[in-house]
Amino acid sequence: MSFFGKLFGRKAAALTYDQVADLIDGTGGSRFAGATVTAKTALQVSTVLACVKVIADGCATPKLHVYREDSAGRRQKAANIPEYRLLARRPNEWQTSLEWRRQMTIHAALTGTGLSIKVRGDNRRVRELIPVQPGSWTVTRTSRYELLYRCWDEFGLIGEFSPDDVFLLNGIQWDWTQSLNAIALARSAIGLAMVTEQSQAAMHENGLRPSGTYSVEGSLNDEQHGRLTKWIKAQAGARNAGTPMVLDRAAKWMSTAISGVDAQHVETRRLQIEEICRIYGVFPIMVGHSDKSATFASSEAFFAAHVKHTLAPWHEAWTQRIDEMLLDGSGPLFAEFDTRYMTEGSMVARSQWARTMAEMGIYTRNEIRDEEGKDPLPGLDEPLTPMNMTSGQQKGKTDETAADA
Structure with missing residues (x-):
């Protein structure tokens, strides 16, 4: 019998890796209003799941491309480098790009940071990105500006890695080494939502009899x-x-006991939906919650605002991390999300915009084709010039040509 078994008079139970992780790295959260708020229990709250899902899907569904900028400042897809397929198609042996990006974003949105281990080839280029579960890795300061990442799984220790050997996706940071745990910060709102659902479920289980x-x-x-x-x-x-x-x-x-009406369960649950959405910066309409004043026109404005105010910071966090930590840093390679399908209007509005931009000479016709995801065509790289909008210099040349004639 072990020391603890002798001390307590019984055989000590073995802890799982998840239980150990909950104890040592803070992903386990804490109790509030009688409910234990952790990353796993928080996902059982429908609003938390919907908020995290809408952020993760917004970072996973847009196509992720790697571009190369030439000497003239024009960009072209760098499809001939291994990093392009790694990020756009298959980051590891088991996941697609969508699955990996969704998982990493969920980890970052819930616990503050998503981590993947870089697997390098013989030429030191990254061949795979292996995600690690929250609670299965720690970061330690070995000196003032040096860090060491320690990762493990259910089979034991994976290894110890330098910052150059891991890829991180950070949420909001207070300390440059670690991000703020969203579940720990929002435990009051999430905990109240959990106990509200539990109390109402208990009332229904009892046949609504107090x-x-x-x-x-x-x-x-x-x-x-x-x-x-x-x-x-x-x-x-x-x-x-x-x-x-x-x-x-x-x-x-x-x-x-008071009734469900007297307890204002509906009002409390509606308030908790809005409170959790406020914490994650997600508009309530994006999780299927809207009041009676919302119209179709206002909903369209909310959808556009969701891309600008909710997803744009996450997209920037992704692309900057990819540029600096996976690509060549200050070189000509850079990553970009294709979010055109999220912001495009109706067919009528798009056709009117394309015609105006082409006739005014602001966009070339091939640039408009690129905006629509179409390949360029020969002879469409020159901007059009309206007949009634020539410059003064061009008009003088025209008059001189007419006088010579």
């Missing part, structure tokens, strides 16, 4: 009290809702 006092005339001995308590529990529950209760000995039922 607790109360069952009183009879005379005194009860232990056996009678036990039988009566067992009988009352058998009559309760949703399955017995509406069943009449036959009482004897002048029994009376006195309710001691």
Whole structure:
């Protein structure tokens, strides 16, 4: 028997890696309002799941391209480098680009940081990116400006890595070594949402019958009290809702609990949806919650604002990390999300915009084709010039040509 077993008089139970991680790195969160708020339990709250999912999908569904900028400042897809396929198609043996980006974003949105281990080839270029679960890695300062990352899984220690050997996606940071844990910061709002759902579920489980006092005339001995308590529990529950209760000995039922209406469950749950959305910076309409004042026109404005105010910071966090930590840093390579499908208007609005931009000479026709995701065509690289909008210099040349004639 181990030391702890001798100390407590029983055999000590082995802890799982998740339990150890909850104890040592803070991803386990804490208790609030009687509920344990962790990254896993928080995902059981529908609003948290919806907020995290809408952010993760917004970073996973747009196509991720790697471009190379030439000497003239024009960009072209760098499809001939291994990093292009790594990021756009298959970052590791088991996941697609969408699955890996979604998982990393979920880790960052919930716990503050998503981490993947870089697997390098013989030429030191990154061949794979292996994600590590939150709680299965730690970061330690070995000196003032040096860090060491230690990763493990259910089979044991994976290894110790330098910052150059891991890829990080950070959320909001207070310290440059670690990000703020969103679940720990939002535990009050998430915990209240959890206990509100649990209390309402308990009411439905009890057939919406509040607790109360069952009183009879005379005194009860232990056996009678036990039988009566067992009988009352058998009559309760949703399955017995509406069943009449036959009482004897002048029994009376006195309710001691407030109803669901008095407890304002609907108002509380609506407020918690808005509060959790506020924490994640997600518009409530994006998680399927809207009030009666929302119209189709306002919904379209909310969708556009979601891309600008919610997804844009995450996209910038992704691309800057990729540029500096996976590509060549200050070189000509850079990554970019293709979010045109998120911001494009109706077919009528797009056709009017394309025609105006082409006729005014602001965009070339091939640039407009590029905006629509089409390949360029020969002869469409020169901007059009409207006949009634020539410059003064061009007009003078035209007059001189007409005089010579």
